[in-house]
Amino acid sequence: MRQPCVLLKYGELALKGRNKHRFEDRLVHNVRRAMEGVGGPVRIRRRRGVLVLTLPERPDLEAQAGPLGDPLQAAVVARAREIIGVSVVQPGLRVDKTPEDAAAAALDLARAAVPDRVPAGFAVRPRRRSKDFPLTSEQLGAHVGAAVYTELGWPVDLTRPEVEITVEVDQREIFVTAERIKGLGGLPVGCSGRALALLSGGYDSPVAAHRAMRRGLSVDFVHFTGAPLTGPSSAYKAYALARRLARFEGGARLWLIPLGKAQKALATAGAGSLQVVAQRRLMMRTASELARRHGAEALITGDSLGQVSSQTLANLATVEEAATLPLLRPLLAWDKEEIMAEAARLGTAEISKLADEDCCSLLMPPSVATRTTPGQLAKLEHRLGEMAETVDNLLAGARLLPVEPGWEDTPEPRPLRAAS
Numbered sequence: 412m413r414q415p416c417v418l419l420k421y422g423e424l425a426l427k428g429r430n431k432h433r434f435e436d437r438l439v440h441n442v443r444r445a446m447e448g449v450g451g452p453v454r455i456r457r458r459r460g461v462l463v464l465t466l467p468e469r470p471d472l473e474a475q476a477g478p479l480g481d482p483l484q485a486a487v488v489a490r491a492r493e494i495i496g497v498s499v500v501q502p503g504l505r506v507d508k509t510p511e512d513a514a515a516a517a518l519d520l521a522r523a524a525v526p527d528r529v530p531a532g533f534a535v536r537p538r539r540r541s542k543d544f545p546l547t548s549e550q551l552g553a554h555v556g557a558a559v560y561t562e563l564g565w566p567v568d569l570t571r572p573e574v575e576i577t578v579e580v581d582q583r584e585i586f587v588t589a590e591r592i593k594g595l596g597g598l599p600v601g602c603s604g605r606a607l608a609l610l611s612g613g614y615d616s617p618v619a620a621h622r623a624m625r626r627g628l629s630v631d632f633v634h635f636t637g638a639p640l641t642g643p644s645s646a647y648k649a650y651a652l653a654r655r656l657a658r659f660e661g662g663a664r665l666w667l668i669p670l671g672k673a674q675k676a677l678a679t680a681g682a683g684s685l686q687v688v689a690q691r692r693l694m695m696r697t698a699s700e701l702a703r704r705h706g707a708e709a710l711i712t713g714d715s716l717g718q719v720s721s722q723t724l725a726n727l728a729t730v731e732e733a734a735t736l737p738l739l740r741p742l743l744a745w746d747k748e749e750i751m752a753e754a755a756r757l758g759t760a761e762i763s764k765l766a767d768e769d770c771c772s773l774l775m776p777p778s779v780a781t782r783t784t785p786g787q788l789a790k791l792e793h794r795l796g797e798m799a800e801t802v803d804n805l806l807a808g809a810r811l812l813p814v815e816p817g818w819e820d821t822p823e824p825r826p827l828r829a830a831s
């Protein structure tokens with residue numbers, strides 16, 4: 412047996428206590444979804460503290476391209492790097508449970524990891540999850556290390572090795588790897604509950620949604636358009652952003668809600684400098700009701716304190732007062748540069764930068780009130796009539812789009828060695 416595999420390690424800290432099984436089950440579920448349509452059959456095996464993805468044996472490929480030349484393995488690694496909850500991704504080989512097979516796999520993986528030179532140093536890290544093996548961990552490490560040293564002439568460096576070969580003995584097999592790729596970490600999406608993110612076309616809200624996912628929230632999206640006063644460009648943008656983010660969830664839902672008429676009604680009711688805050692409150696009420704109907708327990712926005720005039724402390728409080736669910740603001744204390752850098756890493760920045768007709772730039776007053784109170788806003792809202800009816804009407808116009816993960820946007824699988 413010599414099977415390409417990818418080991419997924421997850422942070423031990425989060426695994427302590429009674430939550431361990433819930434956490435692991437959710438992670439397995441998410442891994443299964445992420446591997447749908449990856450390009451070949453991938454089997455998920457659960458071992459203690461590690462998930463092992465095994466792929467079909469490809470002796471034909473090994474001959475031409477070495478043990479890590481399998482494009483399916485590269486595609487699996489690319490997706491595994493985007494699964495929240497996975498802290499380390501290690502491509503390698505699953506072999507029979509003998510010291511000889513482990514040493515042969517280690518040699519091939521070492522050659523593939525650094526094919527053209529002698530690295531500064533290597534180390535073998537042995538580990539036995541099963542004690543049913545003829546060698547101790549130290550003996551196994553020495554056996555594999557001697558093979559690499561003798562065959563390849565690589566120097567041993569146990570403290571700061573350039574190449575780290577892991578040899579993990581399990582119940583039925585041995586897993587050997589020569590590469591560790593950092594994963595996203597965090598808690599598996601879905602293990603903390605469900606929330607609804609208010610997704611604009613800007614840079615901030617997609618980053619906020621992703622931060623919430625990293626704490627284990629499963630996230631759906633709602634976007635308010637200026638329709639019928641604006642064209643469809645902001646809806647396309649919201650859909651593209653939701654697709655990009657759905658990769659971290661294995662799928663999501665996006666609701667599009669036309670807000671234009673209600674915005675006009677607010678302006679006609681004399682909102683003046685309160686227009687922007689009044690619109691935000693309407694979004695809060697509508698999103699709260701939508702979330703309630705679809706089982707979400709909190710709302711998420713990309714607000715960051717003081718970033719724009721609608722985000723003063725007073726205005727944030729006035730807007731929040733209209734929400735009937737907890738309002739999470741993961742970016743409250745982030746600087747714009749930090750948000751932009753994260754948006755670039757996530758691949759949402761390139762979508763956010765596209766021009767669109769945003770509902771909030773409609774009916775923009777010449778000046779935005781920075782110190783509003785809920786009382787002021789309540790007076791204005793009273794002129795619109797029954798708020799519950801306004802919200803019902805807005806929800807009646809909502810359109811639901813199921814969002815499949817946009818894997819085609821994933822960068823081409825690179826040689827695994829180059830991934831970091």
Ligand SMILES: Nc1ncnc2c1ncn2[C@@H]1O[C@H](COP(=O)(O)OP(=O)(O)OP(=O)(O)O)[C@@H](O)[C@H]1O
Pocket residue numbers: 608609610611612613614615616617633634635636694711712713714715718719721722770771
């Ligand atoms: N059209 C919209 N649809 C849904 N949510 C919105 C919309 N406009 C704003 N929001 C929500 O309100 C938050 C604050 O929006 P605002 O435009 O004031 O700030 P921003 O810092 O520019 O945010 P972003 O970069 O996310 O647009 C957004 O992060 C988003 O969560």
